[in-house]
Amino acid sequence: xxxxxxxxxxxxxxxxxxxxxxxxxxxxxxxxxxxxxxxxxxxxxxxxxxxxxxxxxxxxxxxxxxxxxxxxxxxxxxxxxxxxxxxxxxxxxxxxxxxxxxxxxxxxxxxxxxxxxxxxxxxxxxxxxxxxxxxxxxxxxxxxxxxxxxxxxxxxxxxxxxxxxxxxxxxxxxxxxxxxxxxxxxxxxxxxxxxxxxxxxxxxxxxxxxxxxxxxxxxxxxxxxxxxxxxxxxxxxxxxxxxxxxxxxxxxxxxxxxxxxxxxxxxxxxxxxxxxxxxxxxxxxxxxxxxxxxxxxxxxxxxxxxxxxxxxxxxxxxxxxxxxxxxxxxxxxxxxxxxxxxxxxxxxxxxxxxxxxxxxxxxxxxxxxxxxxxxxxxxxx
Numbered sequence: 059x060x061x062x063x064x065x066x067x068x069x070x071x072x073x074x075x076x077x078x079x080x081x082x083x084x085x086x087x088x089x090x091x092x093x094x095x096x097x098x099x100x101x102x103x104x105x106x107x108x109x110x111x112x113x114x115x116x117x118x119x120x121x122x123x124x125x126x127x128x129x130x131x132x133x134x135x136x137x138x139x140x141x142x143x144x145x146x147x148x149x150x151x152x153x154x155x156x157x158x159x160x161x162x163x164x165x166x167x168x169x170x171x172x173x174x175x176x177x178x179x180x181x182x183x184x185x186x187x188x189x190x191x192x193x194x195x196x197x198x199x200x201x202x203x204x205x206x207x208x209x210x211x212x213x214x215x216x217x218x219x220x221x222x223x224x225x226x227x228x229x230x231x232x233x234x235x236x237x238x239x240x241x242x243x244x245x246x247x248x249x250x251x252x253x254x255x256x257x258x259x260x261x262x263x264x265x266x267x268x269x270x271x272x273x274x275x276x277x278x279x280x281x282x283x284x285x286x287x288x289x290x291x292x293x294x295x296x297x298x299x300x301x302x303x304x305x306x307x308x309x310x311x312x313x314x315x316x317x318x319x320x321x322x323x324x325x326x327x328x329x330x331x332x333x334x335x336x337x338x339x340x341x342x343x344x345x346x347x348x349x350x351x352x353x354x355x356x357x358x359x360x361x362x363x364x365x366x367x368x369x370x371x372x373x374x375x376x377x378x379x380x381x382x383x384x385x386x387x388x389x390x391x392x393x394x395x396x397x398x399x400x401x402x403x404x405x406x407x408x409x410x411x412x413x414x415x416x417x418x419x420x421x422x423x424x425x426x427x428x429x430x431x432x433x434x435x436x437x438x439x
Contacts, residue, residue, distance in 0.1 A: 100137040104130045104146055112153040116160050124157050124171045128182045135186020143190050147183050154179065221250045223257065224321055226373075226438050232415035234423075234430040236383070243271025244381045244431035247283040250321075257321055258286055260294070261433050262314040262356075263333065263381040271429070278302075278312065291318040295331050295353065295364040302357030311357040315379055317435075324371040324437055329364045331356045334382050334392060337400060341374025341439070344407065346400040349377075374439040376411055378403070383428035384419060398422055411436045 107130045114122035127150050134146045158171040220229050235242035243264035251258050260282055264271045278301075285297050294316055302310055315333040319326040328336050328351050335350035353364035371377060378399075385395025402421045406414045415432045423430050 098142075100134075101142045101146065104134050104138070105149055108146075108149045108153050112156060115157050119157075119161060124154065124161075124175045125178055127153060127179050131179060131182045131186055135182075135189045138190060140187060140190045143187055147187075150179065150183070220246070220248050220259070220433075221257070227321060228410075228412060228436045228438060229434065230411075230413070230415045231433050232419050232431070234419050236427050236429050241272025241275070242429045242431070243275050244383070244429040245275045245279045246431065246433055247279055247286050249283075249287045251287040255320065255322055257317070257319040257435075258291065258294075259317045259319075259379070259433060260286060260314055261317075261333070261379045261381065261431060262312055263383075263429070263431070264312045265309045274307065274310075277305075291316070291327065292329070292364075292366070295329055295356070296362065299331065299356045299362050300360065303360055305357075307357070311355045313382070314356055315351075317377075317379060319371070319377075319435070324375075325368070326371065326377070327366045327368050329353065329366045331362075331364060334380060334385060334396075337378045337380075337396065337403075338369060338371070339376040339378075339403070339407070341372060341376075344404075346403075348396070371435070371437045373437050376403075376434065376436040378435075379433040381429065381431045383426055383430040384423045384432060387423075387426055387428075395422070 108127065111122065111126050111130070115124050115126065130146065131150055134143050138146060154171055154176065161171060220231055223229055231246055233242055233244060233246075235244075243266050244262070245264075246259060246261050248257065248259035250256065262275075262278060262282065264275045264278060266274070278298075281301055282298060285294055285301075289297055295314065298314065302312060312331075313333040314331045315336065316329040316331075317326060317336070318328075328349050330351035331353045332355035335348040338347045338349055339345075340347060347369075349367050349369055351365055351367040354362045356362075380399070382392065385399055386392045387395070399418065399422050402418055403411075403414065411434055415434045418434075419430050419432055
């Protein structure tokens with residue numbers, strides 16, 4: 059019985075030991091990618107590269123220049139923490155001293171450690187140390203910096219995804235950041251509420267553009283997504299206004315337009331906070347109508363009131379919500395921009411508006427240095 063118990067407990071102990079090893083490695087990996095782990099592996103590898111470069115320089119300085127020491131220094135600036143980087147610099151300085159002694163004093167026509175070589179290595183070391191200190195302050199290793207930005211961009215994109223609509227409806231959204239950047243101050247949050255009968259969509263334009271407004275847009279899109287559907291439609295913009303006021307940002311205002319659409323009847327309400335008007339195409343007459351609701355900018359003052367404008371989408375009608383970057387520039391006022399937008403949109407009346415959002419931005423505001431967004435809803439005939 060004792061031997062059987064020992065045989066039964068040994069595999070259990072082995073499994074526990076393996077589990078502890080896996081947990082330790084997993085925690086070490088997570089800490090390393092977060093910036094909390096040790097960088098001794100990278101430091102040891104770079105410290106071995108420096109003697110290899112030094113030996114190559116001493117054996118054949120023509121092919122292996124003393125300036126090659128900048129390679130591990132640049133790599134160290136990307137991989138190491140400031141304290142480890144100073145140790146690497148000490149090794150590189152020692153290697154330069156050894157090379158200068160071995161190769162002798164520099165003379166015209168000879169190969170040696172020149173003052174320019176020393177200045178080049180020192181300059182690379184200085185900039186590497188600046189980068190390492192910045193990374194240490196931010197707490198994000200260089201390998202994860204690009205991944206984090208990509209993740210933030212994807213979160214904004216996912217939060218701006220429009221929900222599926224019942225048969226007979228078409229919706230699409232197109233977003234074009236300023237200057238070809240990946241981040242935009244324009245975003246959409248949308249949800250189906252009231253048991254799926256109602257579509258609520260909010261198009262917001264945060265002050266600023268591109269990367270400058272991207273972080274605020276990410277924060278606001280998450281907050282607005284939480285508010286949408288949790289409050290009555292007329293309570294959304296007052297709550298959003300209060301949220302912006304509590305942030306106390308230096309450049310903390312935004313414009314927003316809130317659509318509440320009944321997917322069964324086609325009736326809708328639009329509430330606006332300083333946003334450009336919506337445009338509705340009446341299929342019967344073929345004319346565009348502006349739907350302008352009154353309300354101040356978000357984040358300007360407390361107690362703001364937002365008035366609604368009502369309408370209805372009949373079969374064949376189209377509704378467009380957009381930001382000012384699409385219709386307004388320094389040399390073109392909003393009225394002229396709206397005329398141009400509706401003129402371009404008329405080309406899709408006969409063929410349908412599927413895929414039209416991207417093409418309308420391309421036609422009306424391709425080279426505008428501002429964030430541009432267009433939300434298009436159409437009720438099929």
